[in-house]
Amino acid sequence: MKSRWIEWNDNGIRIPVLGLVAVILAVATIAGVMGYRNWDLADRNADLTGSLADYRRKEADCTAAIKAGTDFLLAANNFDYRKPDDWTPRMAALSTGPIHDYFATPKVAQDNSELIKAGKLHKASTVADAACALQTDKGIRVIAQLTESTENFQTTDPVKTTSAVWVEVGREDSGRKAIDSGRGDQALKGDVTASQPPTAPQQPR
Secondary structure, eight states: OOOHHHHHHHTTOOHHHHHHHHHHHHHHHHHHHHHHHHHHHHHHHHHHHHHHHHHHHHHHHHHHHHHHHHHHHHHHTOEETTSTTSHHHHHHHTBOTHHHHHHTOHHHHHHHHHHHHHTTOEEEEEEEEEEEEEEOSSOEEEEEEEEEEEEOSSOOSOEEEEEEEEEEEEEETTEEEEEEEESTTOOHHHHHTSSSOOSTTTSOO
16 A cells, blocks of 8 residues: 555655645744734834823823912912012913903902002912822813911911812913912802902912
């Protein structure tokens, strides 16, 4: 009985050719598997690169928002009746939108200066801690903890407190600026629409 190899050889199929075909099939299979693996890895790498870029962008946005937000909070919570005209222009310079428009009004600046001076208001504050609480297309909310020391004509001994405050920071051409701020559920936007000067110099936010 002839072996299968002899039958293949008699039929004109050379064994070396079969070996070559087998090698080609093996190489093609390996190449296909490696090609898919490389494509899969490349796709994953692209996703990771995109995620990393997005994370870095958000981190940079948060850092910028914290800087702008804490600058505004410090301006809002540091004032001196011996320099009453300094407070309102600082508030206007570090804000945008309705808040900026309000504090940029000459009459508002004059009224605030008179209130600060008449009440002998003096407040010194520092930011103990700050972080980004929420990021949206509209802006970034920064929450912070303020260490405050306040005195007026009735309370000559400074009253020291620690308060939780927040500020919404938006983007504009000149940089990031505050668009709203408050303590708890209070917000400046509600105050600035009033026809009378706000009580903010007595308890600014």
